[in-house]
Amino acid sequence: MNLRFLTIAAMACALFACNSKKKPSDAADSTAIPQPAPAAREVAAAPAPATTFDINTIPVSDKPLGTFPYFNLPENYQNFSKHDIQNYDVVYFWVKDHFEKPEGKIFYSRIKAKEGKSYSDLELGKNLEEIITGVGGVKVSEMKIPNDSTYTIPKNNQLTYMDGYGFIGSAVSTTYLIRRADKNIWIQTTPTDDGSSACWMILETKPFKSTASLIKADEMKKELDAKGHIALYINFDTDKATIKSESQPVIDEIQKLLTSNAGLKVAIEGHTDNSGEAAHNKKLSEDRAGAVKTALTGKGIDAGRLQAKGLGADKPIADNNSEEGKAKNRRVEIVKI
Incomplete structure (x- = not known):
């Protein structure tokens, strides 16, 4: 009997101990002040993202x-x-x-x-x-x-x-x-x-104000016959070879010129002013001449009738010491072959 009593007593003590371990959490549910989870504290401490400029x-x-x-x-x-x-x-x-x-x-x-x-x-x-x-x-x-x-x-x-x-x-x-x-x-x-x-x-x-006027296809033909070349002013994105939408009418007139004169072959020459590095200007002028050629072939002009090359600032037609002169030097020339 003593052994059975001791066994029952031990089991009762163990059960009491288990229940005792649960009581603090039970008490916390009803009386303790809730504490934020560690993850929540980390989120609160994180810096706010930079506001995008508007x-x-x-x-x-x-x-x-x-x-x-x-x-x-x-x-x-x-x-x-x-x-x-x-x-x-x-x-x-x-x-x-x-x-x-x-x-x-x-x-x-x-x-x-x-x-x-x-x-x-x-x-x-x-x-x-x-x-x-x-x-x-x-x-x-x-x-x-x-x-x-x-x-x-x-x-x-x-x-x-x-x-x-x-x-x-x-x-x-x-x-x-x-x-x-x-x-x-x-x-x-x-x-x-x-x-x-x-x-x-x-x-x-200040908004860009274009001082250039559109040269029609027949006027281009007359100047090519008289001088062998004509300077055109085609606007590109800054420091890129992407033709701006307002210059598409110029491309259209070149396409009309070539369509109306099926035997005409031309070189498309890109030119820049002397601002910046010569090597960069040369590459930029080549890319812009190439962009004009691509635009024309996209309109059905045979690529065999077109050459594209960039001359950078090597052939200025105005003084690069003034903004007006630089603007004139930034041009695309169509040269009769």
Whole structure:
């Protein structure tokens, strides 16, 4: 009997112990304050994703502005090295996770302290921020631009060098936007690596206004007969060989010329201005001439009647020291073979 009693007692103790182990969780269900799961805490601590830039969220400002480039540097700072104004070009402005590429009138330069004054990124930055935001500007980005993104800036873009972009990709760049009813004004500053100066650029957007007129097929024929060649102005995407839609009528007229003159064979020559690297310009002009040839063969013109070659900046027809001259040099020529 004693052995049976001890056995029953042991079983009862074991059962009591098991029930005791369950009680804390039972109590937690009714009285303890619930604790967040580890996974929930990790999600809450994760950084929020960067907000995609949307120009429509920037308020339109009507505060008074002077004339381009609008801003004077703070006291004891000056523009130095090369600084220039270009009448029309494209500039890459960083906005959080990508480059915006507005086109228009551009000012660019380097900034340093005047003699006897020490340069300060902080001082310069605070001054510029105050004056820009004071006329309705918004800071849309302030960060170091990823190196793999800076490689998207074309090598022949003049601002790639010291003036303008500065040491982009190795320092914190700050981008501002002033949105106006009739235009946008972009400003970007980038300090230099050695902390002795900064680069900045200002762009005022304006729509591209074509000054070219459409040359009809019969006019092309007359000039080819008289001179053996004719310069045409076909618009392409910036630094690409993609023909813009507004230039399709020019392609149509070349196709009419060749269709009406079945024995005519021509060379399509691509030309650029002298901005940027010669090798890049040569390749770009070749690709653009090839794009015109492809467009014509796509319209039924026999490829055997067409040659395509690029000459880069080797044969200018105007002075490359002016924007007007550069625009004339960026052309496609049709040459009678």
